[in-house]
Amino acid sequence: MLNDKVKDVLEGAKGALEKVTEKALLAAVPSGLYIGGEWVAGEQGGDLKVYNPANGEVLKSIADASPADGIRALDAAVAAADSWAATAPRVRAEILRKAFDLMQERKEEFALLMTLEMGKPLAEARGEVAYGGEFLRWFSEEAVRISGRYGTNPEGTGRMIVSQHPVGPCFLITPWNFPLAMATRKIGPALAAGCTVVVKPAALTPLTTLYFAKLLEDAGLPAGVVNVVTTSTSGAVSDPIIADPRLRKISFTGSTPVGVSLMKKAADNVLRTSMELGGNAPFVVFEDADLDKAVEGALLAKFRNIGEACTAANRFIVHESVAEEFAAKVTEKVKAFKVGPGVEDGVTIGALIDDRAVAKANSLVQDAVSRGATVRTGGNAIEGEGTFYEPTVVSDVRPGSDILREEIFGPVLAIVTFKDEDDAVRIANDTEYGLMSYVFTQDLARGQRMIERLETGMMGLNVGVVSNAAAPFGGIKQSGLGREGGFEGIHEYLSTKYTMTPNPFA
Ligand code: NAD
Numbered sequence: 001m002l003n004d005k006v007k008d009v010l011e012g013a014k015g016a017l018e019k020v021t022e023k024a025l026l027a028a029v030p031s032g033l034y035i036g037g038e039w040v041a042g043e044q045g046g047d048l049k050v051y052n053p054a055n056g057e058v059l060k061s062i063a064d065a066s067p068a069d070g071i072r073a074l075d076a077a078v079a080a081a082d083s084w085a086a087t088a089p090r091v092r093a094e095i096l097r098k099a100f101d102l103m104q105e106r107k108e109e110f111a112l113l114m115t116l117e118m119g120k121p122l123a124e125a126r127g128e129v130a131y132g133g134e135f136l137r138w139f140s141e142e143a144v145r146i147s148g149r150y151g152t153n154p155e156g157t158g159r160m161i162v163s164q165h166p167v168g169p170c171f172l173i174t175p176w177n178f179p180l181a182m183a184t185r186k187i188g189p190a191l192a193a194g195c196t197v198v199v200k201p202a203a204l205t206p207l208t209t210l211y212f213a214k215l216l217e218d219a220g221l222p223a224g225v226v227n228v229v230t231t232s233t234s235g236a237v238s239d240p241i242i243a244d245p246r247l248r249k250i251s252f253t254g255s256t257p258v259g260v261s262l263m264k265k266a267a268d269n270v271l272r273t274s275m276e277l278g279g280n281a282p283f284v285v286f287e288d289a290d291l292d293k294a295v296e297g298a299l300l301a302k303f304r305n306i307g308e309a310c311t312a313a314n315r316f317i318v319h320e321s322v323a324e325e326f327a328a329k330v331t332e333k334v335k336a337f338k339v340g341p342g343v344e345d346g347v348t349i350g351a352l353i354d355d356r357a358v359a360k361a362n363s364l365v366q367d368a369v370s371r372g373a374t375v376r377t378g379g380n381a382i383e384g385e386g387t388f389y390e391p392t393v394v395s396d397v398r399p400g401s402d403i404l405r406e407e408i409f410g411p412v413l414a415i416v417t418f419k420d421e422d423d424a425v426r427i428a429n430d431t432e433y434g435l436m437s438y439v440f441t442q443d444l445a446r447g448q449r450m451i452e453r454l455e456t457g458m459m460g461l462n463v464g465v466v467s468n469a470a471a472p473f474g475g476i477k478q479s480g481l482g483r484e485g486g487f488e489g490i491h492e493y494l495s496t497k498y499t500m501t502p503n504p505f506a
Contacts, residue, residue, distance in 0.1 A: 020108045022116065022343075026207075029113065031062040033069055033230065034213045036076035037223020042069045048232050050207055053119040053351040054341035054386045060207060065231040070198070070241050073227035077169040077196040078246045080224030085166045085194040087222075089144045092191060096140035099219040103133040106215065110208065114179050115342040117205045119351035119387075120305055122342055132181035134469035135485065139188035142490045146193065157506065161499040166194035167272055168248030170493065171241050173200045173234075173262070175254045176353055177308045177409075179208035182253045182276075185473070185484045187216075187226060193493035195249070198227045198241060202254075204353055206230040238262075245269060251492065252276070253310075256433075256478050274482035274492045276310070276474060278407050279435030282428035283313035284450070286421075287321045289440035290462075295329045297464030298413065301438050303337070303391060304465065306350050307411040308357070310479075311436040311458070311467065315404050317427050320417040327395045327415055331376040334413065337391045339382065349411050351386045361389045361410030364403040368414060371398045378412070405431070421446065429455045434477030438464065457483075 031046075032039035042063035050059045065073075084092075103110065110132075111125035120128070148163040170190050174182040183199060190197050201209035213228045231237045241247060242265045250266050252259055253276040266273050283301055285294045301313035318326050342350035352358050358381045365379050378392030395415040397403060403414045418424040428437060437456040441447050447461050457475040460466045467473065472486035482492050 020112050022112065025109055025112055026060050026116075028109075029060060029207050029211045030214055031060060031210075033063045033065055033073070034210065034217075034226070034228040035069070035073045036079070036227065037217070042066065048203060048206070048230055050117055050205070052116050053353055054343070056386065059116055062206060062210065062230050064233075065229040065237050067237050067240050070200075070229050070231070070237040071244065073198040073229050074169065074171075074241050074244055074247065076224040076227050077198050080196045080222060081166075081169050084191075084196050084222065084225050087194070089146065089192075089194075092194065093140045093143040095216075095220050096136050096143065096188060096191060099216055099221075100133055100136035100140060102215050102219055103129065103136060107133070110180055110211065112343070113208050113211055114205070115350070117207050118176060118179055119353060120308075120342050121347045121350050124305060125342065128178055128181050131467060131469070132178070132184040135181070135184040135188035138469040138485070139192040139490065142189070142487070143192035146490065146494065152503075153500075157503055159501045159503065161501065163497050163499070164491075164494040165497055167493055167495050168195060169246060170195050170197045170249040170251060171200070171238070171247055172197050173238065173250070173252045173254065174202060174209070176202035176204040177305060177310075179205040180212065183209050183212055185469075185489075186251050186253070187212075189484070189489040190251075190493045191221075191225065193490050195493045196225045196227075198229060200229050200231065200234065200238060203230070203232050203234065239265065242266060242271070243268065248272060249274075249493070251482075259480065272492075272495070274484070275480040276482075276484060277435075277478060277480040278433055279310040279312070279475065279479055280314045280405070280407060280431040280433040281311060281436040281438065281456070282431075282454070283316045283438040284418075284424050284428055284440065285316070285318040285322065285326055286424070286439070286441040286443070286446060287319040288442050288446070289322070290442060291322060291326060291329065293462065294326065294440040295333060297438065297440060297460070297462070298326075298330055299333055300464030301460065302413045303334075303349065303411055306352060308353065308409050310407075312408070313438055313464075314408055314414070315427070316413060316415040317418055317424055318415055319424075320419060323395070323415060323417045327376060327393065330413060331393045334391045334393050335377050339388055339391065341386065349388075349391050351388050352410055353387070355387055357410060358387050358389050361392075361408060361412050364406065364408055365392060365394060365412055368394050368397050368401045368403045371401050373397045373401065373414070407433075421449070425450075425453045429453075432478040433475070435475035435479035436460070436466070
């Protein structure tokens with residue numbers, strides 16, 4: 001006889017096999033703003049249109065929030081703040097855990113929704129559901145481990161108590177490239193810490209966040225704890241929220257220029273800020289690397305998410321003695337990629353998010369070529385329906401090329417060469433960004449030297465993907481402030497209080 005657990009697993013597996021139809025899924029996504037536990041139209045009604053980048057068709061029209069709607073969402077977060085902060089950590093944890101379980105049940109739905117609105121291949125969207133869901137599980141476990149300390153002062157005259165408290169209402173702004181994971185990576189720790197939130201997803205991919213808010217509602221989250229405003233006018237809606245003295249924190253993931261402007265605005269109210277900003281990751285291949293493993297890592301670090309990742313390898317810095325072999329091997333693999341709508345079987349490179357992304361990838365390639373780079377494969381926008389760019393490899397990229405300075409955010413792999421370790425370090429650190437780096441070497445001491453010498457918040461040493469809910473994700477230099485995930489993640493949403501008390505024996 002099957003025990004209940006096995007039965008659940010089998011029934012779960014059956015559910016996952018049922019085909020999710022696009023039409024039914026889009027109909028199930030709420031089209032309103034989520035404020036105070038209600039789905040509301042917003043004072044100016046529709047009409048924010050969400051497009052499928054693979055064919056340019058409108059997927060759904062949803063509410064387009066006004067600044068007054070944004071303040072209403074903050075009102076709701078403020079109203080719910082005290083009771084959520086006072087909710088037992090175990091209860092907060094159970095709601096997050098329930099949300100994780102529901103995410104497993106609905107994984108195919110979330111994957112399809114992300115592929116439709118963002119363009120990534122379905123297999124990668126499934127990977128994002130797995131990764132994004134883990135933040136719910138991880139922070140459900142962290143919610144019950146918020147600790148403090150109690151000790152005697154060095155003079156022996158008193159007792160010192162250090163305790164942790166939720167920072168209060170938070171404003172969370174997320175980008176379009178990982179519509180689910182960037183939301184769960186912020187909402188998970190905020191809720192675990194006892195904070196209420198207003199979430200503003202990117203206008204290009206808001207459907208996943210709306211569907212996630214519905215999941216949280218189904219998981220039993222009380223009204224007002226999470227509020228979602230979707231809008232085509234990000235600045236106009238965000239500015240009054242940030243200027244409101246009731247707000248305590250802003251957490252932003254997106255480009256560095258927008259992050260800088262938000263930090264300036266946050267300064268007026270001395271808000272806590274977490275900033276996950278842009279990157280320009282070096283991928284260093286030493287002459288002693290296992291080249292096949294380096295090629296495998298390069299394909300993941302570069303082409304995952306169509307290259308539209310802040311952690312994407314932007315500059316391949318390869319020792320001159322192995323550069324030709326590396327370029328040849330990587331080019332052979334890239335030529336075998338299948339480009340097309342993310343919903344089609346076997347597609348490895350989906351549509352870029354919009355025309356501007358295609359134009360940017362193209363102009364960076366053209367600039368590199370005009371300065372002497374060689375196109376090994378690709379190098380062109382693809383004509384016709386949707387916003388596609390050929391997966392591209394360019395080698396012999398010359399110093400001073402724009403592609404070495406700017407985030408490519410597309411499927412273009414650019415190779416430069418170096419002569420020795422100091423040269424590699426100098427090139428790798430020659431950027432204002434400091435998010436991610438990759439190093440391939442079989443020399444342990446050299447690998448350790450790179451950990452200490454490369455100026456980035458994260459490193460993949462002989463691996464092409466590092467993201468994990470249990471790890472502190474974040475950058476240094478102009479890539480940001482603070483960490484998401486790991487033991488560190490919840491502290492972004494907690495403030496420390498120190499209390500002095502007398503020596504009770506005196
Ligand atoms: P973006 O900065 O254009 O937008 C990010 C978010 O900010 C969106 O929700 C957008 O609507 C909002 N926004 C834009 N202007 C605003 C304003 N004036 N006030 C308030 N909100 C505003 O970035 P994007 O194009 O959506 O995302 C790509 C960028 O995000 C890349 O630079 C990438 O490196 C970065 N990113 C960083 C991380 C990380 O963890 N470090 C992760 C993913 C993406």
